[in-house]
Amino acid sequence: MENQTGVTKTNDNQTSITLQSVLQMTSVQLMQKNEFRHASNAMSTKIEGTFDEPKVREVIQAIGEDAVLLYVRFELIHLAALMSVGGNLNDAQVKFIAKQLCDMYPNETLADFKICFQRGAIGLYGDIQRMDGITIGGWMKSYLDEKYQVLEDMLMKEKDKPYYAYILASHEKIGYAPIKDGLPAPPEVAQKYIDEMKEMLSTRVNVPGMTDDEIKKNGKETPPKKRGSSYDHTNESQYSPKQLEMIRRQQIKDEFGSLPEEKIMEILTKVITEKE
Numbered sequence: 001m002e003n004q005t006g007v008t009k010t011n012d013n014q015t016s017i018t019l020q021s022v023l024q025m026t027s028v029q030l031m032q033k034n035e036f037r038h039a040s041n042a043m044s045t046k047i048e049g050t051f052d053e054p055k056v057r058e059v060i061q062a063i064g065e066d067a068v069l070l071y072v073r074f075e076l077i078h079l080a081a082l083m084s085v086g087g088n089l090n091d092a093q094v095k096f097i098a099k100q101l102c103d104m105y106p107n108e109t110l111a112d113f114k115i116c117f118q119r120g121a122i123g124l125y126g127d128i129q130r131m132d133g134i135t136i137g138g139w140m141k142s143y144l145d146e147k148y149q150v151l152e153d154m155l156m157k158e159k160d161k162p163y164y165a166y167i168l169a170s171h172e173k174i175g176y177a178p179i180k181d182g183l184p185a186p187p188e189v190a191q192k193y194i195d196e197m198k199e200m201l202s203t204r205v206n207v208p209g210m211t212d213d214e215i216k217k218n219g220k221e222t223p224p225k226k227r228g229s230s231y232d233h234t235n236e237s238q239y240s241p242k243q244l245e246m247i248r249r250q251q252i253k254d255e256f257g258s259l260p261e262e263k264i265m266e267i268l269t270k271v272i273t274e275k276e
Contacts, residue, residue, distance in 0.1 A: 022054045022062040027110075031059075031067050036074035043111040047150045050111045051250065057106035065102070072098035072113060079117040080131060088131045097133050105140070107247070108147075116143035144239070148246040155249050 022028055030039035044050050060068050073094050080089040089097070101113060119125065120139035128135065239247065245268070252259065252267055259267075 018054075018058060019062045022058050025054065028054070028059060028063060031071050032063055034067075034070065036071050039071060040075065040078075040114055043109075043114060045115070047115060047147050048154070050109050050115065050147065051151065051154075053109035053111045055107050055109055056102055059110060060102070060106075068102060068110070069095075069098050071110060072101060075114050075117055076136075079121055082121050083128065083131050085128055085130050093132060097136055100133065101136075101140070108144075112143065112147065116140055119143065144243060148243040151246045151250055155246070155253060 025042075027039045027042040030036075030042060044053055054062075056068065076089060076094045076097060080094070083089075105112070116139050117136075120128070120136070120143075125139045125142040248268055249264060252264055
C-alpha cells in the first residue's frame, strides 16, 4: 500500500509539472487569447515535430475544453475555406467534428489535426468528393498510418544508442545512469521500471486539476473548472495493433530513454500480459 501511495504522489507531481510546461508554450498562450491563426503558426508543420507537442488531453487539462474546441473549429473552418466541393462543412458539422476529434484522439496533438487537414486538402488521402465527418475520419486514419510509420523509423534509429538504466529514489525519478561495461540493469531496477510501465499504460489514468495557486502562478487569474474525470490513456479502438505498439514504444522511450530491443520487448510483453 505504501508503494502505491508513493507512485500516486509521483504521478501527481509529474502531472503538475507537465501542465505548467504546457501553459508556458507559445501556441497554448495564444489559444488562451483566441489568437488561433498565430497559435496554428506556432505549432509544428511536420509530422516529426508532433511528438514534442502536448497531447490534446494535456491542453484541455491546462486551459479547458472550450478553448481547445474553438481552436479545432478554427482549423476546420480554415479547411472548409480551401475546399470547392459541392458538400462543404456547415456550422453544425464543424462543432460536431471538433468534439469527436478531441474525444477520439486525446493522445494525439492539435498539430496532428492541423497537419492532417493540410495534407488531406491537397489530395494526399484520395480524391475529395465532399467534406464531412466521414471524409475527415478517413483522413485521420491515413494520417495516423503515416505518423506511426515515422515514429517507427525514429525509434529504430535509437536502437543502437547506449543503454541507460532507470533510477528511482523515494519514488521519484532522479535521472539516468549509464550501465558500466554494457552490463544489463540489476533485476530490482528492471522490475521497478516494468512496474511503472504497467502503471503508466493502464487503461485509464485519473488526471487531477491544477490548484488555484498553480494557475495564478502561471498568469491565469480565473482558474478553469477542476477536472476529476478520467481520460483514456490509450483509446485502443482508434488504433491498429501496429500503431499501439509504436505508441507504447514511444512511451517507453520518453520514460526510460534508449533501451536495448530485448528490454523493450520484455516491458511490452509484461504490460500486455498484465492487461489480459
